[in-house]
Amino acid sequence: MRLRMLIPVLTVCLLALGCSNDDTASPAETGGPSSTTSTTTTTVPLDPKPGSPGVDGEALLPNAGNGGYDVSHYTLAIAVSDDRSSIEATATIAAVATQDLSTFNLDLAGLDVASVNVDDEPAGFSRNGDELTVTPEEALATDAEFVTRVEYSGAPQPVQDPSAPGTIGWLSAPSGIYVASEPIGAKGWFPGNDHPSDKARFTFEITAKNADTVVANGVLTSKEPAGEGRTTWTFEQSDEMATYLAQVAVGDYDLIESTGPNGLPIRHAVVRNVPADKREVLDLTAAQIEYFEPLFGPFPLDAYGLLVADAGPEFALETQTLTLLPASWLLNSDAEFTGMVMAHELAHQWYGDAVTPARWTDIWLNEGFATYAEWMWEDHAGVTPLDESVTDAMGQAGRWREAFGPVASPAAPLLFSPNSYEGAGIVLHALRKTIGDEHFFEVLQRWASENDGESVTTEQFETLAADVSGQDLTAFFAAWIHSDTLPVMPA
Ligand code: TRP
Ligand code: ZN
Numbered sequence: 001m002r003l004r005m006l007i008p009v010l011t012v013c014l015l016a017l018g019c020s021n022d023d024t025a026s027p028a029e030t031g032g033p034s035s036t037t038s039t040t041t042t043t044v045p046l047d048p049k050p051g052s053p054g055v056d057g058e059a060l061l062p063n064a065g066n067g068g069y070d071v072s073h074y075t076l077a078i079a080v081s082d083d084r085s086s087i088e089a090t091a092t093i094a095a096v097a098t099q100d101l102s103t104f105n106l107d108l109a110g111l112d113v114a115s116v117n118v119d120d121e122p123a124g125f126s127r128n129g130d131e132l133t134v135t136p137e138e139a140l141a142t143d144a145e146f147v148t149r150v151e152y153s154g155a156p157q158p159v160q161d162p163s164a165p166g167t168i169g170w171l172s173a174p175s176g177i178y179v180a181s182e183p184i185g186a187k188g189w190f191p192g193n194d195h196p197s198d199k200a201r202f203t204f205e206i207t208a209k210n211a212d213t214v215v216a217n218g219v220l221t222s223k224e225p226a227g228e229g230r231t232t233w234t235f236e237q238s239d240e241m242a243t244y245l246a247q248v249a250v251g252d253y254d255l256i257e258s259t260g261p262n263g264l265p266i267r268h269a270v271v272r273n274v275p276a277d278k279r280e281v282l283d284l285t286a287a288q289i290e291y292f293e294p295l296f297g298p299f300p301l302d303a304y305g306l307l308v309a310d311a312g313p314e315f316a317l318e319t320q321t322l323t324l325l326p327a328s329w330l331l332n333s334d335a336e337f338t339g340m341v342m343a344h345e346l347a348h349q350w351y352g353d354a355v356t357p358a359r360w361t362d363i364w365l366n367e368g369f370a371t372y373a374e375w376m377w378e379d380h381a382g383v384t385p386l387d388e389s390v391t392d393a394m395g396q397a398g399r400w401r402e403a404f405g406p407v408a409s410p411a412a413p414l415l416f417s418p419n420s421y422e423g424a425g426i427v428l429h430a431l432r433k434t435i436g437d438e439h440f441f442e443v444l445q446r447w448a449s450e451n452d453g454e455s456v457t458t459e460q461f462e463t464l465a466a467d468v469s470g471q472d473l474t475a476f477f478a479a480w481i482h483s484d485t486l487p488v489m490p491a
Pocket of ligand 2: 348
């Protein structure tokens with residue numbers, strides 16, 4: 001719903017004596033001569049300007065995301081063709097204007113846009129690179145809630161960008177499609193505010209042929225026949241989610257359901273060609289959640305599981321509630337390696353997913369935490385002692401900092417360098433040594449609980465650590481994350 005600013009612009013009293021202080025009284029009610037008083041009410045769209053094509057302060061990826069509005073909810077209705085090569089889709093985006101908007105942008109790469117509506121009125125639109133500019137029929141006022149509906153179709157193409165470790169976005173294998181968008185691949189399959197500072201809730205209504213299995217973030221809420229041998233699957237992601245964490249998979253997947261700690265629904269989707277004995281490693285999930293909960297706090301989302309897909313780029317991705325894992329790892333790697341990656345992606349559900357960096361420069365808040373969690377799990381599981389992981393990383397971190405700079409200010413093509421992973425894992429170990437175990441785990445838990453659903457900055461983390469420990473940690477953080485030389489690990 002859109003609100004319009006109604007401002008009485010002209011109330012003139014021609015006869016001073018005829019003026020009433022009661023401004024609710026109309027000329028007719030006061031009985032004054034109508035020729036002496038005139039009231040005109042005009043719509044004034046305060047000072048509408050185009051929303052920015054990027055996000056303020058996003059130095060690394062200046063065209064990622066957009067300014068001028070905040071999305072609260074996406075409904076993505078996507079019909080996947082029987083051969084899975086193309087989609088017919090409608091994105092319904094509920095947002096609030098954060099300025100008076102004459103136009104605003106959505107991020108969208110490729111695909112054909114058939115129409116854009118704002119509040120059920122046809123809107124103008126134009127495309128320039130990966131920016132879709134929408135011109136609503138009437139300007140939107142600050143704080144106005146508005147709903148944008150984009151009808152689009154085509155064959156989603158993977159997004160190539162030097163900031164990503166591989167090809168990202170909507171990806172396909174003969175066994176099915178799946179998604180891996182970090183950092184800016186979501187624009188390859190739906191129009192949105194593709195930036196982690198603008199988290200939203202999601203509904204997915206995915207239609208595919210009956211033989212296909214469909215999974216997406218969150219919880220399956222209905223599965224209805226759609227005619228012509230097709231089925232519509234609806235999923236609710238009722239926790240806030242960053243666009244890069246959205247997941248939809250359609251294809252030859254087996255669904256495996258169980259219940260985890262505290263009744264948490266666990267559902268894995270595993271590409272059919274992975275034999276039963278190779279799937280056993282997935283059973284570690286419950287034990288990993290049980291191990292992490294006392295350290296990080298309660299699992300922050302509605303469900304969890306792994307999507308084991310024929311993923312070409314051999315990366316796992318912490319897509320919210322449904323981590324993407326390449327089938328090749330289950331088929332070819334040992335359970336210790338796969339278990340370690342599973343622990344890493346599970347830890348991201350707290351650090352990255354529930355609590356998300358507001359800017360890509362803060363990526364160490366994701367990868368450093370997940371790496372440290374992975375080290376703790378390996379220590380717990382008897383794979384590698386924590387001290388050995390720390391010592392190993394310390395042995396290389398000096399070179400990483402020379403090559404990649406300070407941990408908290410990566411360059412765009414090096415977002416996912418070892419400096420953001422092991423090079424940031426050691427920062428958490430150094431913090432633990434500096435403030436002690438009790439304060440350290442209180443910091444980790446409060447970081448998750450107090451910022452659940454939010455987008456956060458490095459400065460907020462520094463403040464929390466100082467508050468919890470009661471120590472001035474300015475010098476600590478200057479040395480460990482803002483400097484390009486490696487400090488000495490505290491004993
Ligand atoms: N965040 C992933 C991890 O846990 C790494 C990653 C970044 C990634 N971008 C990706 C994986 C794109 C797959 C696709 O380490
Ligand atoms: Zn990670």
